[in-house]
Amino acid sequence: MEAGTTASLSAPVLAGIVSFSATLVLFKNRSLPLDKPNERSLHAVPVPRTGGMAIMGGILAAALLLRAAPAIVVPAVVLAVISYFDDRHALPVSVRLATHLLAAAVFLWGSGMAPGIAMIVLVLAIGWLTNLYNFMDGSDGLAGGMAVIGFGAYGVAAAMGDAQPLALLSWSIAAAACGFLAFNFAPAKIFMGDVGSIALGFLAGAIGVAGWCESAWPLWFPLAVFAPFIVDASVTLVRRALRSEQIWQAHRSHYYQRLILSGWSHRRTALWEYALMLTCAAFALVARDASAKLVAGTIAALVAVVLAAMWAVDRRWKHFEASTSA
Numbered sequence: 001m002e003a004g005t006t007a008s009l010s011a012p013v014l015a016g017i018v019s020f021s022a023t024l025v026l027f028k029n030r031s032l033p034l035d036k037p038n039e040r041s042l043h044a045v046p047v048p049r050t051g052g053m054a055i056m057g058g059i060l061a062a063a064l065l066l067r068a069a070p071a072i073v074v075p076a077v078v079l080a081v082i083s084y085f086d087d088r089h090a091l092p093v094s095v096r097l098a099t100h101l102l103a104a105a106v107f108l109w110g111s112g113m114a115p116g117i118a119m120i121v122l123v124l125a126i127g128w129l130t131n132l133y134n135f136m137d138g139s140d141g142l143a144g145g146m147a148v149i150g151f152g153a154y155g156v157a158a159a160m161g162d163a164q165p166l167a168l169l170s171w172s173i174a175a176a177a178c179g180f181l182a183f184n185f186a187p188a189k190i191f192m193g194d195v196g197s198i199a200l201g202f203l204a205g206a207i208g209v210a211g212w213c214e215s216a217w218p219l220w221f222p223l224a225v226f227a228p229f230i231v232d233a234s235v236t237l238v239r240r241a242l243r244s245e246q247i248w249q250a251h252r253s254h255y256y257q258r259l260i261l262s263g264w265s266h267r268r269t270a271l272w273e274y275a276l277m278l279t280c281a282a283f284a285l286v287a288r289d290a291s292a293k294l295v296a297g298t299i300a301a302l303v304a305v306v307l308a309a310m311w312a313v314d315r316r317w318k319h320f321e322a323s324t325s326a
Helices: 002-027 051-064 070-089 091-109 115-135 142-159 164-183 193-213 220-225 227-242 253-260 266-287 292-325
Strands: none
Touching: 002 051, 002 070, 002 164, 051 070, 051 193, 070 091, 070 193, 070 227, 091 115, 091 193, 115 220, 115 227, 142 164, 142 193, 142 220, 142 266, 164 193, 193 220, 220 227, 220 266, 220 292, 227 253, 227 292, 253 266, 253 292, 266 292
16 A cells, blocks of 8 residues: 555656657757747747647656546547647648547546537537637646646645545645656747647646545536636637737637737746736635635635636736837
């Protein structure tokens, strides 16, 4: 029993070491595709991408050690492989979206969920989280740091809910993201690409649902933890749709993008986003097992915090546009 526990606790350490080492190797590999700057980019020089392979290598190593649930791990690996080809060859949007939804359906079916309305809603929710994580991977250290915080919070909540396997898998994902973040924090030397962001988005949704199914946390918990990502991407999508823009095309209108365009550095933007997500995660952990009244108050407080942050960015952006026009 003691040996098994030691091996399990070694999984996050293994994930971090494998991810760090693999990222170092990838960074020195000159054959990686380059993310070249364009009118929608926030970086000024070409940066190697597909660094997410290192994150997935760390996660897979830990998952094998833990013998983690295949229903979660296998679809994530398949998505990472498909996304790697997308990073290199730009697959059609329809193909990418179909694979994201199929992966969510396979996870839910493999977890024992019966087909029905609930399954359809959860497939769409996981598919959305998969994509929005990709949308939010556009600034140095942002998506990687959010993975460290988000999956770290998942691990704490799962441990509190006596779901030890889920806690160890979550901490392993956080550790793998941390190993990659050493090279991705501003100024980024390598980007994770779709191979990393798509897989992490799927894992955020799948583990969020798995924890709910295992009674480790209520269904609102993962939404609260990843609220900064979910709100930014969702509000931006709605705004673009109302302006009749092609919402599937790359753009620079996310809140974090507008902060950087209006003068903030990548480093400052990432640190403020980390602070916001840590706040959301802390609120969610405190209220995880609380009364309905406290949960309602917590959610109201989180909404107020996120809305205040959005208001501040909108106000800054208006001043920036006014000064630019002048």
